Structures are given as C-alpha cells and as structure tokens.
Amino acid sequence: MSEIEKKLSKLGKKKVIKSGGIRRKAKVVNSIKPTRLSDEEKQLVNLYQKINRFLKQETKYQDLIKVYIDNWFVDMVSHLRKKDFKEKTIDLKTLNEDEDFKSNFFSISPCENNIFKSNYRDLNNIFSKKGYNYYINQLDRLLSDLEKEDYIPKEKPLENIENIGVYYEKLGLEKGEIPTLAELKKKFLKLSSKYHPDKHPDELEKYTKLFQEIDEAYNIVKRYHYKSDKDHLYK
Incomplete structure (x- = not known):
C-alpha cells in the first residue's frame, strides 16, 4: 500500500476510548470519509x-x-x-x-x-x-x-571540453554551471540586445563582431549541453 493510500485509509476512522472499564467508540463530529480516487x-x-x-x-x-x-x-x-x-x-x-x-x-x-x-x-x-x-x-x-537515466550527460569530444570555457565567459556563465535552456536563452537575448549593431551605428564594425561572437557562443554552449534544437532535454 502506498503512502497516500495509507493516509486515505485512516481518514474517517472513529477513536476508541476506555471509560469505566468499558471500551466504547467515541462519536466523531464531521468525520471524514476516505476519499476515493478515480x-x-x-x-x-x-x-x-x-x-x-x-x-x-x-x-x-x-x-x-x-x-x-x-x-x-x-x-x-x-x-x-x-x-x-x-x-x-x-x-x-x-x-x-x-x-x-x-x-x-x-x-x-x-x-x-x-x-x-x-x-x-x-x-x-x-x-x-x-x-x-x-x-x-x-x-x-x-x-x-x-x-533510463537520460539526465546523465554523455561523453563530449575532447576539443569541446577544452574550449567550452571561452564561450561560457562570453555569455557570463559561471565555470561548471549547467544552464537550463530558459536561462541560456535569457543570457543570449540580454547580451545580443546590448551588442546589437543597430544600437551602435557609430561603431558598426566593432559591434557586428561582438554580436556575432555572442551568437556563436550561445549556439556552441547550447550544442554542448543539448543535442539539437529538436532535443530540448539534457543529453
């Protein structure tokens, strides 16, 4: 019997008391009947x-x-x-x-x-x-x-492990951190908005390069932790 079934089976039972040497069932006001689950x-x-x-x-x-x-x-x-x-x-x-x-x-x-x-x-x-x-x-x-323990990361190519720290740094991620997809996307959107070339018309070449680096870092870190755009679970 599961824990929830044990707790449900106890609901609504009357308490037995002993009075004058006689065992009697005490009246329970508003006793709760066991809840049946569909x-x-x-x-x-x-x-x-x-x-x-x-x-x-x-x-x-x-x-x-x-x-x-x-x-x-x-x-x-x-x-x-x-x-x-x-x-x-x-x-x-x-x-x-x-x-x-x-x-x-x-x-x-x-x-x-x-x-x-x-x-x-x-x-x-x-x-x-x-x-x-x-x-x-x-x-x-x-x-x-x-x-099936699909949450355990599979082995990555050695070159990815060696270089991943560079891309973590570009995205402002902590070393060893495992970002969720939502967290990773939030970081990317914040930085891509900050470095978008349209916001820096006077330094177009500089910010185009920075924007491209952020985009590259985002995609590499995402592939490092997640197989593909269609696979949104940790593999």
Missing part, C-alpha cells in the same frame, strides 16, 4: 509520486535531474496549443515564463488527499481533454527518461 486521478498521482522519488534522491546527479525536469517543462509547454485549453484567450507567448502557472499546474511534488484532488481539478478546469492527455503523456515520457 482511475484518472490514480494515474496522475502515480506519475507524480514516481517522479518525486527522483527529486528526493541524494546522488551526485541531483542537480542534473532538476535541470532535466526544468528543460522538460520548457519543452512540454512550448508544444501546447490553444486547442489544448478550455479557455481560448490564454496568452501562449507568456505562458512559458509564468511561474504561477508552473507552480499551480505543473508542480512535481508529493500529492495528498485534498491537495492532490485540487491539483487534478485545476488541470481539468484549464485543459481540454486533448490537452490533459498530452500532459499525461509528457509526464509518462519524463518518468521513462528518468528511469
């Missing part, structure tokens, strides 16, 4: 619990697991479409940067009783049937990747 709820809580075990592991790969999950979220949200939501006015452009949306609807954490059921209801209130199925499939894909 098959869809069981599927969701099962995925949450299994993924959460990876987040709780104390291994040398803990930081990589967190980065991997962050990148999974970026990739998953980037493929959502308006038809995946019940409310058609959702601004998909800012969705990926909305921390409230992320924490409310995509929190990978232990789910218990009313907290879990509230999360499940929220998902069904915001997603269409197609969108909910997509989310479940993506959670299942994430779990499969974690079980």
Whole structure:
C-alpha cells in the first residue's frame, strides 16, 4: 500500500476510548470519509509520486535531474496549443515564463488527499481533454527518461571540453554551471540586445563582431549541453 493510500485509509476512522472499564467508540463530529480516487486521478498521482522519488534522491546527479525536469517543462509547454485549453484567450507567448502557472499546474511534488484532488481539478478546469492527455503523456515520457537515466550527460569530444570555457565567459556563465535552456536563452537575448549593431551605428564594425561572437557562443554552449534544437532535454 502506498503512502497516500495509507493516509486515505485512516481518514474517517472513529477513536476508541476506555471509560469505566468499558471500551466504547467515541462519536466523531464531521468525520471524514476516505476519499476515493478515480482511475484518472490514480494515474496522475502515480506519475507524480514516481517522479518525486527522483527529486528526493541524494546522488551526485541531483542537480542534473532538476535541470532535466526544468528543460522538460520548457519543452512540454512550448508544444501546447490553444486547442489544448478550455479557455481560448490564454496568452501562449507568456505562458512559458509564468511561474504561477508552473507552480499551480505543473508542480512535481508529493500529492495528498485534498491537495492532490485540487491539483487534478485545476488541470481539468484549464485543459481540454486533448490537452490533459498530452500532459499525461509528457509526464509518462519524463518518468521513462528518468528511469533510463537520460539526465546523465554523455561523453563530449575532447576539443569541446577544452574550449567550452571561452564561450561560457562570453555569455557570463559561471565555470561548471549547467544552464537550463530558459536561462541560456535569457543570457543570449540580454547580451545580443546590448551588442546589437543597430544600437551602435557609430561603431558598426566593432559591434557586428561582438554580436556575432555572442551568437556563436550561445549556439556552441547550447550544442554542448543539448543535442539539437529538436532535443530540448539534457543529453
């Protein structure tokens, strides 16, 4: 029996007291009956619990697991479409940067009783049937990747390891840091905006070169940590 099932099974039980040598069941005011989970709820809580075990592991790969999950979220949200939501006015452009949306609807954490059921209801209130199925499939894909240890980086060509520090420096990244795709893109956009030749018409040649160097550094660091534009997970 899982932890959530143990806790649910204890809800609504009456307390036994002993009075005058006689064992009696005390009346429980507003006793809570065990909450039954639907098959869809069981599927969701099962995925949450299994993924959460990876987040709780104390291994040398803990930081990589967190980065991997962050990148999974970026990739998953980037493929959502308006038809995946019940409310058609959702601004998909800012969705990926909305921390409230992320924490409310995509929190990978232990789910218990009313907290879990509230999360499940929220998902069904915001997603269409197609969108909910997509989310479940993506959670299942994430779990499969974690079980296969896809978060562990594969070996890189020696020349990339020797030169990567130069490109890290150009982007203002800390040595040994593993940036998420969102963090990497944020760095690139900030620097490319700062050094864009259009902003420096009097020093066009100088800033064209700087702009090109930033662009090169961004693409090299991205390829170093991520296979390709189509592969948005740590490989």
